[in-house]
Amino acid sequence: MKNLLSKSAALLFCLLLIPASFAATxxxxxxxGLLGEQRDGxxxxxxxxxxxDIVAIVRDVNSQRRQRYEQxxxxxxxxxxxxxxxxxxxxVEATQSGNYIQNASGAWVRK
Incomplete structure (x- = not known):
């Protein structure tokens, strides 16, 4: 199980490298400070x-992530x-200092 999780972690890191068309935006x-990483991935x-346009980015990125997570x-x-x-x-590891992540209680905090 641990080996599977290690492989999954490597695949997930690749997923975080989203298409260039979305990356800059x-x-x-x-x-x-408009977007952050939620606890649900x-x-x-x-x-x-x-x-x-920001709402559209969230929708598109999350759709791509969901497909990849299922795979x-x-x-x-x-x-x-x-x-x-x-x-x-x-x-969280990839998030730059000063950007938002959700903490355990679901509140947005700066990394």
Whole structure:
């Protein structure tokens, strides 16, 4: 099981390298404090009144992540929730200082 989780972690890291078309805008939105990494392994809105283009980025990135998480879970014989948990851990490690992540209680905090 531990070996499967290690392989999954490597795959998840690759997933975090989203397509270049989203990367700059996603990183900019994170740097501006509009988006952050949620505990469920998805990107979330830090502010309730985010512009429509930011909401669209969240929807698109999360759709891509969901598809990939399902593939990883199936390929490794683990649950979607396990993949999401690993993805969150990887995302926190990859998050730049000053960007938002969700803490254990679900509150947005700066890393």
């Amino acid at each position: 996603l990183q900019e939105a994170k740097a501006e 998805y990107v979330g809105l830090v502010v309730a009144d985010a512009p429509a 990883i879970a199936q390929q490794n014989g683990i649950t979607l929730q396990q993949v999401q948990s690993l993805a969150y851990e990887q995302a």
